Amino acid sequence: EYGSSGINAEYGGSLAARLSDLEPQCRRVALMTGSDCGIGSRVTSLAMATLTIRDDEYDTTPEDGGCGTFYHLAKARAGLREKDLDLAARHINQMEGEPRSLLIDWLNDARALLELQQSAKVLLDYAKLLNHH
Numbered sequence: 001e002y003g004s005s006g007i008n009a010e011y012g013g014s015l016a017a018r019l020s021d022l023e024p025q026c027r028r029v030a031l032m033t034g035s036d037c038g039i040g041s042r043v044t045s046l047a048m049a050t051l052t053i054r055d056d057e058y059d060t061t062p063e064d065g066g067c068g069t070f071y072h073l074a075k076a077r078a079g080l081r082e083k084d085l086d087l088a089a090r091h092i093n094q095m096e097g098e099p100r101s102l103l104i105d106w107l108n109d110a111r112a113l114l115e116l117q118q119s120a121k122v123l124l125d126y127a128k129l130l131n132h133h
Contacts, residue, residue: 015113018106019088023073029098030069065068069099085110086116 058074060066072091079087089110093105100107 015085015088015106015110018109019076019080019092019103022102022106023077025102026073026095028053029102030067069095073099078093086114089114 047130058066058070060127061071062068075091076088079085079091089107092100092110095103
């Protein structure tokens with residue numbers, strides 16, 4: 001997990017901080033799911049973000065009529081609190097439209113860190129295997 005030490009702690013913590021910095025921007029464009037959204041969608045989205053209180057326990061799925069952006073941001077935050085970068089990245093990956101565009105660099109960095117973690121685990125397991133023979 002990224003919260004314990006070394007490179008994982010440094011970059012995992014950085015990703016958590018970046019997500020916190022980007023979240024208000026994502027909330028402002030939460031209703032803008034297409035690239036061709038007009039001024040009405042922008043104003044509505046901004047009004048919704050302004051009037052909606054951030055809820056860490058937001059649990060209404062998009063399938064049940066909830067806002068996908070709010071749902072996936074809440075689940076990503078929960079994943080990061082539990083030091084589960086994979087879960088956080090999976091939820092960010094499911095976002096659509098303008099919010100996803102804002103988070104694409106974050107998502108690419110999270111994927112790179114997850115790949116690094118997986119590679120390091122494979123190398124460590126291989127080294128352990130060699131030491132036991």
